[in-house]
Amino acid sequence: MKKISRLLTYLADYKGKIALYFGANLLSILFGLLSFNMLIPVIQLLFGDASINATPAKAPGIAPKGFIEPAIAYFKNLIASQDKLTALAYVCVIVVVFTILKNLFLYIGLYILNPLRNAVLRRLRNDLFAKTLSLPIGFFTEERKGDLISKMTNDINEVELSVMSVLEVFIREPLTIIAYLGTMIYINYQLTLILLLFLPVAGLIIGRISKSLRKSSNLAQEQLGSMLGVIDETLVGMRVLKAFNAEKHQHLKFMKLNNTLFHTRNKIAARRELASPMSETMGIIVVCMILWFGGRMVFSGTGFNGATFIGYIVLFTQIINPFKNLSSAFTNVQKGTSALDRIEGLLMAENAITELPNATPVHDFKDSIEFRNVSFAYGDKQILRNLNMIIPKGKVIALVGASGAGKSTLVDLVPRFHDVTSGEILIDGINIKEYKIDDLRRLMGVVGQDPILFNDTIYNNITLGTGGATLERAEEAARVANAHTFIQNKPEGYETMAGDRGVRLSGGERQRVTIARAVLKNPPIMILDEATSSLDTESERTVQEAINTLMKNRTCIVIAHRLSTVQHADEIIVMDKGSIAERGTHKDLLAKDGIYRKLVEMQQVR
Structure with a gap:
């Protein structure tokens, strides 16, 4: 994450819009939570055995359901005055409205963020090109032109695809996870504690896969720079290549670099694609553990009823994708970090031709x-x-x-x-x-x-x-x-x-x-x-x-x-x-x- 600090500093001029993006995401998460929490009282009253006049039990060790109890009371009154079908219709309308609001604020957040993301990339390109123009002639005699072109094109594209494209993930998904985990702790802290004990193990395994990408990605970018250099010298020296019948020699040189890049990128793709199925597998294992421990609580008569348990499971399924997205994002960031390393190397290149702070202006040549x-x-x-x-x-x-x-x-x-x-x-x-x-x-x-x-x-x-x-x-x-x-x-x-x-x-x-x-x-x-x-x-x-x-x-x-x-x-x-x-x-x-x-x-x- 240290490597993307330069990108984040570019966002300093957009603090107001970032605050709006943050607020939009919070509202999106809130309406998502409300829509899913509506399932608990509905399941309990419409499809459960409890009497509409019964008072929900509070289980020892289980937090009181500040949202659920008022909702149950409301639907009891609605069922008593109308019927269950009417209550179900009300629930459906409420869930649809909450879902619309959730996705509306999600879209507003992305609508705010995308221009910021593009602004960061624009500034990075400008800084990279300005730095290139400021460097002394001697720098370009030491560096390969193809590698410089690769840094200013492909490495920037890699940053866009691998780092900036997941910027919203690093803001939205942690908020989602915190909000949903907080609600799950509120519903049943015992089950959530079991969950929190296992998730770091899954994160460590996925992190090991992500870390291995960085070295391979850096190698791939260097190989691409070499290949661009061959393309450039081929186009410039086409007359010489044809005059000396050297087309085959140059083609073999290009094919060797192209094949090496092919194998390197295959290795990168194999490791990158492993992150998503691995995170999903870990998620299913956790779900099964939750089913086992939660089922025991329901069957043991602790007061943790089936409806609440189903609602808890539904909430948990909503944090699987954020965790999965985060694991994929970390994998992509590791891949993009190698490109950032190369860009940083150019941006931090020493410029030996410097101007004194109090340099003297000169407009005429006199002597x-x-x-x-x-x-x-x-x-x-x-x-x-x-x-x-x-x-x-x-x-x-x-x-x-x-x-x-x-x-x-x-x-x-x-x-x-x-x-x-x-x-x-x-x-x-x-x-x-x-x-x-x-x-x-x-x-x-x-x-x-x-x-x-x-x-x-x-x-x-x-x-x-x-x-x-x-x-x-x-x-x-x-x-x-x-x-x-x-x-x-x-x-x-x-x-x-x-x-x-x-x-x-x-x-x-x-x-x-x-x-x-x-x-x-x-x-x-x-x-x-x-x-x-x-x-x-x-x-x-x-x-x-x-x-x-x-x-x-x-x-x-x-x-x-x-x-x-x-x-x-x-x-x-x-x-x-x-x-x-x-x-x-x-x-x-x-x-x-x-x-x-x-x-x-x-x-x-x-």
């Missing part, structure tokens, strides 16, 4: 970006080592070097996608950790080698994060990015859907849309991470023209494999194994006859 003794590591793997450099405002700095030299990691540190392991990065002399994160990132535009577009219109992709810039501004940005012409030629223009990951556009078109997005943002600092590396020659030329326009009057950090694109940079930083190996202008570095010159010669650039 320089400085890397001071900067080092960075992924776990035990050192990526950057003791870097020092200054990027003056308005200058273009190019980062070159072999793959894995740390270029992309270096530029990711500036907008705080990662935080330095040691050292500091300063903008205008202030450590970037002291700035508000949103303000810091507003100073920067990023164009990566992999153009990321969302399954939305071209207009919405260009205006992403601007709060809805006008179409005129989007068109102006597209013209700067050499994108306006091809967008206009689309059947729906700027309302054309880009498709999943921009699949409806060519590589060059996607890149120009991302450049238009950066132009519209109009940041003073621009980060270009191999923005033309994946393009053909013609697309590269068009995109490079757009990039050149974008770089005007801005401070730029450019990562490039094609050295021809950075020959005119104000300074070229050559990186090797996480350190700065060389630095200078294109001409200076060629004269050094070092790493840069070798890179140039390999690309035949002079």
Whole structure:
């Protein structure tokens, strides 16, 4: 139950409605009790041997029947003035009215509760998605995407089906059990004491079954996450799978995970379904015990008459289903708790990129970006080592070097996608950790080698994060990015859907849309991470023209494999194994006859 405490805290804003739900359930239980208690005087007077003038005996050790005696007296008078058939008709009407009222208040309770249950799930989904958005980039390099998707979809569904669907059970059924058990104690505390001695044994047996579900359920959710990961990578890599005739390999990989999940879920279902028949069997055993001990009391002439005993049995049958529902609910909660564990793990994931409580707002870039003794590591793997450099405002700095030299990691540190392991990065002399994160990132535009577009219109992709810039501004940005012409030629223009990951556009078109997005943002600092590396020659030329326009009057950090694109940079930083190996202008570095010159010669650039 501790695991669902977060869900229950979400209900704190709905205390009034919870009180109404509680009250509706109490009224439903009350009218249910009244309808069943009517059976005792009816059976005793209409079908018993007692004279209508006889006074009901009070048995020693049996509580006086505060409700039953007045009811018997009333029906005695009714039978005396009318007849038994009339009295029976009255009883039938009363029972029907009480039953209608019982079910009316039961419906009112559920009508109140269901929106609350859905509100909790809505808030849980929102919190989970917001937490995902707030986590640093490094978190997603460690986690499997399929597992994250599973947590935000299937685990939430599991919580809905296994925990929230039985929320009313944990409120209604205990109230029902308490009310009916209280009435049974009032009628005959001796029989009820026997009942209470045996029920915990039944609960313990069912609890053992429920507890065994949790481990298996957690395993099933992890297996489902792995399977979703295979599905995702299959859809993304479909071209590669077909090109290398690897469909069978991928299918076998999927089938192995699918079969494992199949067997795990069968085990879970077998244990879950055992709870209901087990609880029913235990209930029948208890009924037989009650029949035995209660029958002895009736036959021994203690004053516990047959009519009252039958009424007692009827009341007991009404708590069998609540006990059964509770046992099934506990079983489902154990199954859903494993999903809650996984969700809790994501919600409680540590966010290393934090903002200081008194963070400084920043709106302008005035002087320089400085890397001071900067080092960075992924776990035990050192990526950057003791870097020092200054990027003056308005200058273009190019980062070159072999793959894995740390270029992309270096530029990711500036907008705080990662935080330095040691050292500091300063903008205008202030450590970037002291700035508000949103303000810091507003100073920067990023164009990566992999153009990321969302399954939305071209207009919405260009205006992403601007709060809805006008179409005129989007068109102006597209013209700067050499994108306006091809967008206009689309059947729906700027309302054309880009498709999943921009699949409806060519590589060059996607890149120009991302450049238009950066132009519209109009940041003073621009980060270009191999923005033309994946393009053909013609697309590269068009995109490079757009990039050149974008770089005007801005401070730029450019990562490039094609050295021809950075020959005119104000300074070229050559990186090797996480350190700065060389630095200078294109001409200076060629004269050094070092790493840069070798890179140039390999690309035949002079």
